[in-house]
Amino acid sequence: MRIHLINPNTSRAMTDKIAVTAREVAGLDVSVVAICPAPGAGPAAVESHTDEAWAALVVAQQVAASEAAGAPDAAPADGYVVACFGDPGLDAARELTNGPVVGIAEAAMHVAALSGRTFAVVTTLSRTLGRAHDLVRRYGFEDACVAMYAADVPVLELEDAGSAARETIARLCERAVRDDGADTVVLGCAGMTDLCADLTKRTGVPVIDGVAAAVGLVSGMVRMSVGTSKRDEYAPPPRLPAAGPQD
Amino acid sequence: MRIHLINPNTSRAMTDKIAVTAREVAGLDVSVVAICPAPGAGPAAVESHTDEAWAALVVAQQVAASEAAGAPDAAPADGYVVACFGDPGLDAARELTNGPVVGIAEAAMHVAALSGRTFAVVTTLSRTLGRAHDLVRRYGFEDACVAMYAADVPVLELEDAGSAARETIARLCERAVRDDGADTVVLGCAGMTDLCADLTKRTGVPVIDGVAAAVGLVSGMVRMSVGTSKRDEYAPPPRLPAAGPQD
Amino acid sequence: MRIHLINPNTSRAMTDKIAVTAREVAGLDVSVVAICPAPGAGPAAVESHTDEAWAALVVAQQVAASEAAGAPDAAPADGYVVACFGDPGLDAARELTNGPVVGIAEAAMHVAALSGRTFAVVTTLSRTLGRAHDLVRRYGFEDACVAMYAADVPVLELEDAGSAARETIARLCERAVRDDGADTVVLGCAGMTDLCADLTKRTGVPVIDGVAAAVGLVSGMVRMSVGTSKRDEYAPPPRLPAAGPQD
Amino acid sequence: MRIHLINPNTSRAMTDKIAVTAREVAGLDVSVVAICPAPGAGPAAVESHTDEAWAALVVAQQVAASEAAGAPDAAPADGYVVACFGDPGLDAARELTNGPVVGIAEAAMHVAALSGRTFAVVTTLSRTLGRAHDLVRRYGFEDACVAMYAADVPVLELEDAGSAARETIARLCERAVRDDGADTVVLGCAGMTDLCADLTKRTGVPVIDGVAAAVGLVSGMVRMSVGTSKRDEYAPPPRLPAAGPQD
Amino acid sequence: MRIHLINPNTSRAMTDKIAVTAREVAGLDVSVVAICPAPGAGPAAVESHTDEAWAALVVAQQVAASEAAGAPDAAPADGYVVACFGDPGLDAARELTNGPVVGIAEAAMHVAALSGRTFAVVTTLSRTLGRAHDLVRRYGFEDACVAMYAADVPVLELEDAGSAARETIARLCERAVRDDGADTVVLGCAGMTDLCADLTKRTGVPVIDGVAAAVGLVSGMVRMSVGTSKRDEYAPPPRLPAAGPQD
Amino acid sequence: MRIHLINPNTSRAMTDKIAVTAREVAGLDVSVVAICPAPGAGPAAVESHTDEAWAALVVAQQVAASEAAGAPDAAPADGYVVACFGDPGLDAARELTNGPVVGIAEAAMHVAALSGRTFAVVTTLSRTLGRAHDLVRRYGFEDACVAMYAADVPVLELEDAGSAARETIARLCERAVRDDGADTVVLGCAGMTDLCADLTKRTGVPVIDGVAAAVGLVSGMVRMSVGTSKRDEYAPPPRLPAAGPQD
The missing domain is CATH 3.40.50.12500 (Rossmann fold)
Known part of the structure; x- marks a missing residue:
């Protein structure tokens, strides 16, 4: 496939x-x-x-x-x-x-909900927490999501192995587990995907990467042959998306 | 201003x-x-x-x-x-x-919430009700919004005065008041703006146009000198929007 | 009008x-x-x-x-x-x-909801927070209201320009913005109406007075010709209010 | 006592x-x-x-x-x-x-919640359903309350044994049980207190009178020596109630 | 009876x-x-x-x-x-x-809800807080329950009058009242039933024992002749419980 | 594995x-x-x-x-x-x-939530709907679950290919899609697992079997190496389960 x-x-x-x-x-x-x-x-x-x-x-x-x-x-x-x-x-x-x-946000949250009762989200910039909050509500995880932290590091800085960003993120994960009782931690950025295994070891709880x-x-x-329901809302749209800025 | x-x-x-x-x-x-x-x-x-x-x-x-x-x-x-x-x-x-x-969706819902306890939304296409539902939740009106109906007429057909679209919309407004106990009706499309006065007369309750x-x-x-809070989420973004498809 | x-x-x-x-x-x-x-x-x-x-x-x-x-x-x-x-x-x-x-409570909350994602309420006496909490729920703002503080100053002391009440209120507004991430602050008493402009300057976010x-x-x-819906709940009552204690 | x-x-x-x-x-x-x-x-x-x-x-x-x-x-x-x-x-x-x-509203709802999973409220006038709805939310029974019906009979007509009011109420109770799956019925008026036993027999489910x-x-x-908590909100008020209209 | x-x-x-x-x-x-x-x-x-x-x-x-x-x-x-x-x-x-x-959990919570606006739960082991949280939601008290604390003492240690468990519990009750604004405290274990009167005195608010x-x-x-509704969910089950491990 | x-x-x-x-x-x-x-x-x-x-x-x-x-x-x-x-x-x-x-209930609901906005549950006995309702709330799908139907057939009758049970279930699935706007249908019994493909064809929407x-x-x-979080609630229990009735 x-x-x-x-x-x-x-x-x-x-x-x-x-x-x-x-x-x-x-x-x-x-x-x-x-x-x-x-x-x-x-x-x-x-x-x-x-x-x-x-x-x-x-x-x-x-x-x-x-x-x-x-x-x-x-x-x-x-x-x-x-x-x-x-x-x-x-x-x-x-x-x-x-x-x-x-x-990847919904995926990480759904998996977190199967791994424990509660989860925290640790993400990059605090200005994106509003959007994360909207998703938590849309997906039905208000009750499960017990904390949301932003490391306040730009997305692309995660690519720089020498930056302090990784340590900041690790400390927020630890804090969520210790102070907020998070059973698991959801990483709030696709760019954090390679931190997952280390953070799981360090925190002692499953740290979940949305990409995986x-x-x-x-x-x-x-x-299991389950695709997207095409009943009404997700039926093919009347118009395809604009060719877009790149063309 | x-x-x-x-x-x-x-x-x-x-x-x-x-x-x-x-x-x-x-x-x-x-x-x-x-x-x-x-x-x-x-x-x-x-x-x-x-x-x-x-x-x-x-x-x-x-x-x-x-x-x-x-x-x-x-x-x-x-x-x-x-x-x-x-x-x-x-x-x-x-x-x-x-x-x-x-x-205009949030505006109409806020005004509806000041005019009565409950409101209904009457919109164009049923496939857009999911989005309307998301907005109702985002804005906090799950309790106030007692019904959502779609006339299943395309947006641009509203421009055609001879179409049956207007009568369909009027009947849905009446139904929302009679069967769902809606205190007011919110019109779910900017293109319905000119129907507002007539529908208010016909239904006997305030019919609210989001544009107004x-x-x-x-x-x-x-x-009252209240703009958008620039605290964090709505502070100026790191990048302006792409020039866009039209350029 | x-x-x-x-x-x-x-x-x-x-x-x-x-x-x-x-x-x-x-x-x-x-x-x-x-x-x-x-x-x-x-x-x-x-x-x-x-x-x-x-x-x-x-x-x-x-x-x-x-x-x-x-x-x-x-x-x-x-x-x-x-x-x-x-x-x-x-x-x-x-x-x-x-x-x-x-x-004025509902007005301030509705305007706050249009100015940012979150707001705090800063009011006079802690014993009135229960009522404020009820209103937040009734109006649908549980999700938007992130903090409620009481200055624990009596309502009428606000009239006394020399009192410490104003400074106390200002500090609570600052705290709500800094610690609770409130995008705006709603003032929880009609008697605070004249503090609004100063507090907006001091906190850097819109501070909203319910009277305005x-x-x-x-x-x-x-x-826009929208009054109160007279459908059922708000139709004229069977009896007018008692002449009342003042008569 | x-x-x-x-x-x-x-x-x-x-x-x-x-x-x-x-x-x-x-x-x-x-x-x-x-x-x-x-x-x-x-x-x-x-x-x-x-x-x-x-x-x-x-x-x-x-x-x-x-x-x-x-x-x-x-x-x-x-x-x-x-x-x-x-x-x-x-x-x-x-x-x-x-x-x-x-x-009596809260009492009836609390008892209903102990007698089954769901309840319905059957009351007198439809214009009072908004208030009943507020109470259901305030007391935390949104999930338990599956229907609310009004017989649209004035409160004092219940005193008239020959009126049709009692039959109307009985039918609404039956409907709530049959169509809405109400496990119990809460009577929404102190004046219905004497209908309770008959309605329990007729509907086959507990019909609960708030007075009892x-x-x-x-x-x-x-x-069990539990009174009202006097911690803050319910501490003695600064002023007693006005002598009132009757004096 | x-x-x-x-x-x-x-x-x-x-x-x-x-x-x-x-x-x-x-x-x-x-x-x-x-x-x-x-x-x-x-x-x-x-x-x-x-x-x-x-x-x-x-x-x-x-x-x-x-x-x-x-x-x-x-x-x-x-x-x-x-x-x-x-x-x-x-x-x-x-x-x-x-x-x-x-x-006894539902009983204590229902009584707490009649004695004040808010309550806290103080229980034995933190690992049981998840279950307590489920009950709070099931019974409709999410809004009323403002804190949950575990003393992290085993259930049976409560029987030992010389243990430090009682003091730990008392301090958590005080904290819930002072820091969380709990109007009352619900004791989260049948084994705490004899602590109730002392804790009420010490905290100054009703401390509620579920057994009472x-x-x-x-x-x-x-x-008042209200039993369990036998309508559907609670009708007699098709099979009685297994004789069980004790036989 | x-x-x-x-x-x-x-x-x-x-x-x-x-x-x-x-x-x-x-x-x-x-x-x-x-x-x-x-x-x-x-x-x-x-x-x-x-x-x-x-x-x-x-x-x-x-x-x-x-x-x-x-x-x-x-x-x-x-x-x-x-x-x-x-x-x-x-x-x-x-x-x-x-x-x-x-x-299998949580699994089916999580997958349903990824396949469309709304789902319905079709199960065997109406007396089990209360439990299903509890699970929907526990898992956070109150908003997504738009209908729950019981075919009122005993679980074991599903094994009988000649019974009318299958047709009854199919009709309830069709009704949920048509009348309740369910984007998908969740089958509420492990014993329905073999009906899934046929029902998907008949209803035109994904019908989801919890086992799969x-x-x-x-x-x-x-x-992805995500097990159960062993942080606190799900840490190994103090006692293993009783050997049980089967021994």
Whole structure:
């Protein structure tokens, strides 16, 4: 089976890192295709509602493009992962395919809810906590999510192994477990995907990366033949997404 | 004071109709500037999550453009109205200005909540009810909103006076009052703005148009010097919105 | 248009101060009539549920009196503001008039919800926080209201410019912004109306006075011809309010 | 022990009927004193928010009077029942005594929640359902309360054994059980107290009268020495209630 | 009337202590029968979900046995109390009898809700707080319950008068009142029943023991002839509980 | 990897049917071991709270037995599925293993939430809807679950291919989609596992079987190394489950 992993920001380095994680947890029968927009065709990082508005359109464009490309000879994707913690464009993406689409925020939260009673979210910038809060409510996890912390490090600084960002994040995870009684910690950025194993060891509780979680959920849904319901809200839209800024 | 009214779809006719309503309820000291994207620079109508993704970006672009234009000699807007019932791009718009920004869905719901205990939403397409439901929750009106109906007429058909759309909408309003005990009815599309007075007469309860409500709220906020809080989430974003598909 | 502003306590000084704020934010076409009960005909201040029970009856009596007086030659009020933060008698007032009626607590909260994602309430006495909590739930703002603080100063001490009350209130506003992440602060007493501008400057976020907010909302509703829905709950009551203690 | 049962309307006949029920369920060691305001000193019936505003003040006045009278030689009440389904003045009453105070709406709902998972409320006038809805939320029974019906009969007509009111009420109880899956039915008016046994037989499920429930709860609380917490909100108020309209 | 009080753990000492409290608050006409499983026929204490699974079965077995024994000559119980704070087996018990069944957690919370606006729970082990949290939600007290603390003392250590457990519990009660604004405190273990009076004195607010509360509620329900609704969910089950591990 | 699938009822036929489904959706690297109690060592079916109390203990016993058996030479299970729609014993099972444990009700609901906005539950007996309702709340899906229907057929009748049960279930699924706007349907009984494909075809929306969903989720969690958080609530319990009725 083929999973398309869409990172809506233009960082090829982050996209490649995400793909590594995705492939590690995917079963042997799963092929992961990691996609990101060309420079200038999407936001450099998703760090504001303004970035997110563009990211949502990018996700819709990429799904539409994948579906269109799939037609004659290439196999279309069996499922999609939206690899940005705000789950931008998730609803639009669900309109544009029959397959399952899972965002990494929802995936991490669903898995956290199966691993313990409570979880915390540790993310990059405090200005994005409002969006995270909206997602927690939309997905039904108000009761389970006991804390949300921002390390206040820019998304792209996570790429810099020498930065203090990783230690800051680790301390917030520890604090969530110790002071807020979080059973697990959800990492609030696709760029944190490679911190997961270390943080799990350090905190003593499952630290959940949305990329791994989403790949697991989408591939599971493909195996059990559950795609997106096309009943009404997610039926094919009257118009495809604009070709977009990148064209 | 100057209010910029942004319709994110490309229908100039609908934009002009909205502006008429807006000017009728604005006080004498309020000047309304009605804006919509050029053909091809935004969705023709907002009838899906896919359309909405583009509309959100359009709203952000228009606010950014207004703010930029305001700089040297033209007066910037004192406040903004997002004139599309899904309130697309509202959070992004709030990042991009110090002034108040109000969406017509939130405006109509807030006014409804002051006019009675309960309200119903009557909108165009059933596939948009999911988004309306999200907004009801986001704004805190789960308890107040007792029904949501879709007339299942396309947005642009409302422009056609000879269509059956208006009668369908009127019957849904009556049903909401009679069967669901709605104290008021919120019209779920900017394009219904001219139906408001007739429906109020026919149903015997206040039928609330979001455009009028939003103009009233934004101008009131300007008068009391309350803009958008720039504390954290809505502080200026690290990057302005992409120039967008229209360029 | 004529707005009747009803302060249910007997402090003429506070009533006059409130009227000043109200007139400042009202448009040029709005005339504000500020009313309070005669000494002995209402509570001296509203600082308990017991006071509030009387205040509710006073509000109903004043609205009924205004409506009755309006009949033959005097113009009745176009709308009413209940100028006491517990919004006492609001439901009764809505039964007694066709026009819009807005309480200052609900007004401030609605405006706060348009200015940012979160707000805090800073009020006078901790014993009134229970009532404030009830209102937050009734109006749908559980999610938006992130903190409630009481300065534990009596209502009437706010009138004394030399008291420490103002500094205490300012510090609580700062704390709500800094520690609780409040995007805005709602002032929980009509008597704080004159502190608003200073506190906005000091905290750097919009500090919202319910009197200004309510005048803005009621006058906006009058302009858009939205009064109180008379469908069932707020239809004229079978009996007018008792003449009341003042007679 | 002595329980004061306060009916805030002026119907002596209804008060006497309520007292009969109260005495039937009270233990042998409980003495019930049934109180109502003199004609003109309270509303004739509580059928609107306007009536309720007066009723709340009447309840506060009666508790204050009981407490004052208790001082030198007469034994003060050990607990109070507010015998009107809107629970008017309940918060004020709690400020005015150390003993327990229970409203008949809350009592009936608490008992219903112990008897089954779900309940319905069957009351007199539809215009009072808004208040009942507020109480359901305030007391935490949104999930348990599956239906609310109004017979649309005036409160005092229940006194007329020949009226059709009783049959209407019975049918609504049956409907709630059959169509809404109500495990029990809560009667939404003190004046329905004598219908309870018959309706239980007819519907086959417990039909709960708030008067009996409140007497049971208050007397139980007296036995276990649990009164009203005087911590802050319900500490003695700064001012006693106005002598009131009746004086 | 006869109330069966079921302690699902095998501690005869704790069962006897509970019975003392129960008899103190029961009216003169109430006879309390305190039951616990024989050693080996139930958990030694209920300190985990694993213990609770067994406790639930024990409760069902004991109710079924009481009901069966009641048949020919012995009087069956008029009502049941489940005397373990997790309310294990409560739903099953309700299926197995026509009489009322009340758990001590729900009883304490219902009484707390009548005594003040807010309460805290102080219990034994932090690992049981998840279950307590579930009960708070199930019973509708999310809004009322402002804090939950665990003393982290094993259940059976409460029996040891010389242990530090009592002081730890007292300090948590004080903290809940002072820092969390709890109007009352609910004791989260049947084994704390004898601490109630001292803690009430020390904290200055009602400290509520579920055993006393449950006896009060069940006997009140018997007096007003309200048992368990047998409509559907709680109708007699298709199979009686297994004879159980003790046989 | 090895998944233990625990059916707590004693039907070997149903257990075998469930195992077939489980193996179909499991990846090639997943071995499924299907377990059920011996006759007399568990309930014949789970159709009441009374049955469920026993089922919970059976689940705990089976997990404990698996874990114990795993010790010296046999590989312990990598994860567990509780294959009964009430998710009995789920919390206890999580205490007893480090691996992930997923119930089929929660699994189906989580997958439904990824496939559409809304879902309905179609189950066997109406008396079990209360439990299903509790689970919906516990898992956070109150907003997503738009309808719950019971076919009122006994669990074991589903085994009879000639019964009318299947048609009844199909019609309820169609009704949920048509009248309640369910995007997907969750089957509320492990015994319906073989109806899934046909119902998906008939209704045109994803019909979700909890067994398949749970196997997908547990195996995904094993692949991403996320087990049960052992922080506090789910740490190993002080006592293992009683040997139980089967011994």
